[in-house]
Amino acid sequence: MMQSWIILGATSSMARAFGRAVAERGDAVFFAGRDMDDLKRSATDSAVRGARVAEPVFFDARKPESFSAIYDRVSAEEGIINVAVFVGSMPPQDAIDAEPSLIDGTVTDSFTGPARFLQGLASLMEERGSGTVIGVGSVAGDRGRIGNYVYGAAKAGFHTYLSGLRNRLNRSGGHVVTVKPGFVDTAMTWGIEGMFLVAPPEKVARDLLRAVDKKKNVIYTPFFWRYIMLIIRSIPEGIFKKLSV
Amino acid sequence: MLWKTTEYAGWGRVHTATGQVARPERVSNLVAALKETPAPAIGMCRSYGDASLNDGGAAIDMTRLDRIIGFDPDSGTLEVEGGCQIGELARLFAPRGWLPAVMPGTGFATVAGCIANDVHGKNHHGNGSFGQHVISLVLMTPSGKKVIGPKKSAKLFQATVGGLGQTGIIVSVKLQMLPCKGDVMMVTERRAESYEDFLTLLDNSTATYSVGWIDATAKGNNLGRGILEEAETGSGLMPAQKKPKSVPFNAPAFALSKPIVKAFNAAYYRRVPESGRTSVKPINDFFFPLDAIHDWNKLYGKRGFHQFQCVVPIEKAAALREMLELIARSGLASPLAVLKRMGAGRAGNMSFPMEGYTLAVDFPNRPQAEILISRLEEMTQLAGGRLYLAKDSLATGARIKSMYPEHAAWVDEVEKADPEGQFATDLIRRLDLRTTL
Ligand SMILES: Cc1cc2nc3c(=O)[nH]c(=O)nc-3n(C[C@H](O)[C@H](O)[C@H](O)COP(=O)(O)OP(=O)(O)OC[C@H]3O[C@@H](n4cnc5c(N)ncnc54)[C@H](O)[C@@H]3O)c2cc1C
């Protein structure tokens, strides 16, 4: 069956690595985002690597009017439609403390924007029968902490949304993979202090592909974050509230 | 966040640097970084010494700008971003009948890094240096970008190829690849019993690709013995590639001590039967044998190591023999020692190649090794040869300048391209390379 992938937030290095991997399988890849010059380069790269189709498409999580052109473009492709969501933004928590209105943008980029996009696409996916949604959340969504709880809250909302969407698409043969990365070596984390066990984006991309093939529901990447987060989640709130992690 | 303060090292891990590093993931980030803090570009830091270091200053890590931005399957011309890695190109294009025309001994080197050192491969005798296959490149400085090539802005191009990043940042490159039969190599290995035998084999070789491993611990009648590998590209089925392994920690000092290296080398030599042998190998095994072990440089322990690489003119082969004697007597060499025939091909003012024989030997970082290397450098100079800046971390400026006759022309062009010295690196300062004094 022919496969198409819409990649939201395709300028992310994680997204680029994933796009390459599916391109080398011969799938169609739509690089969706705001920086069209950059997306065009990634599309050419994927075309040379073997993608059946590789095109940049404009997508802004904060501009829902940009969504329908993407729906139209992919519905013209035959076969299975898949989406991988890498969109997200993480302004420093102190910037949000100083300017609370930044919350709106953070939540739109990391949760409601992509959710609204997926909501609009769900019926098309149902029509086609199968297809996978990869939603990149974050370990930050597993527990709110002083360092980035607005971003964490947006990711937690996204996780919950994805679990509901999984429930829905399952009825028509579709699937949703929730991905919770730990620290990944991308533009978002470059220069941030306190990073450890930082994974290369290519490693995350490999984990994603495997999760799709094996129809995993929720994965941590790299895998050991599952255990780190198990510990973090198990700390009683009475103690956790005093920590500065 | 554009800049990160970090420590990084040359491949030999003798030299390290600490400073602000930006790692643009798109061209607009690069423009912004250059505007904020003009700084030299670095690639995968596979240069052994300090060519890719800027201690106390800033650097721009180009490894994330690694996309293919154009390919013509009919002509084999390829356009890539500067951070694209050679091994990745070989992996993608060999099955389609094309190979990067020149590939250094590691597939991790970036295309721009290969230009900045005008690298040579195992086919240098026939196909020349990396820069000779560059059709054009996009060079960026704080004042803007330019497209240059062997004809367009020829002088600036010659200063850029082999130019150690001093003329600006190489953003993207158009390359001419070479046709190949497929993604495997037909490799013939033969023993060379002595130095003289080795030279005869090298001189008479008609193979497209050839490289000699040399037992730098062998003395007396065995001096200069080794194995010559000759290869052509081929096609057909191959067993699946082994997964790369990595070295998780610094090895203890005895790992590469004299008796161990001697024993290893003797066994390595005898591995190939006296009558030679021919086999089919995956492309990586032949071109990038060391890449199978990630971070193998940690085998030399915390103190790191040096690589000495020189080239001497054909008629000075005797000088190279003397060097080998000295090396064998010192008992300091590691198993990594390479002897190759080099052609005359070079594309830049500061390119390393000259027609002759090139010898590369690794030494653990010890005071005795430094003394030995400095003696070898002197012998190279006397023989009218050259030292390779991609490997160097010990030479003096005067010696290097005497070996590169076009140095003054290079300085001229570099001063025009970067009048404020914003792209200078540790190597440039150590050798005072941007003055003619
Ligand atoms: C195992 C091994 C085998 C090797 N075998 C060979 C061989 O057979 N032949 C050979 O010739 N060399 C060989 N080398 C050396 C290697 O090919 C060169 O050092 C090459 O330049 C490394 O590329 P890099 O991307 O790591 O560049 P770096 O080492 O990071 O940088 C090298 C130089 O390039 C400049 N530079 C990097 N990127 C840019 C850019 N975008 N724009 C402008 N300047 C830039 C830097 O400023 C620096 O001066 C070998 C090295 C290793 C580790």
Ligand SMILES: NC(=O)c1ccc[n+]([C@@H]2O[C@H](COP(=O)([O-])OP(=O)(O)OC[C@H]3O[C@@H](n4cnc5c(N)ncnc54)[C@H](OP(=O)(O)O)[C@@H]3O)[C@@H](O)[C@H]2O)c1
């Ligand atoms: N890096 C980590 O350690 C880590 C850990 C856990 C989870 N994550 C998540 O992984 C995903 C990828 O992040 P990354 O680390 O690769 O960082 P990144 O480079 O900052 O990627 C974020 C992506 O989101 C896009 N984006 C942001 N706001 C947008 C909007 N309004 N409309 C359209 N696109 C928008 C960005 O596009 P532009 O280029 O247009 O800005 C970019 O492509 C994110 O969801 C992030 O939260 C990362």
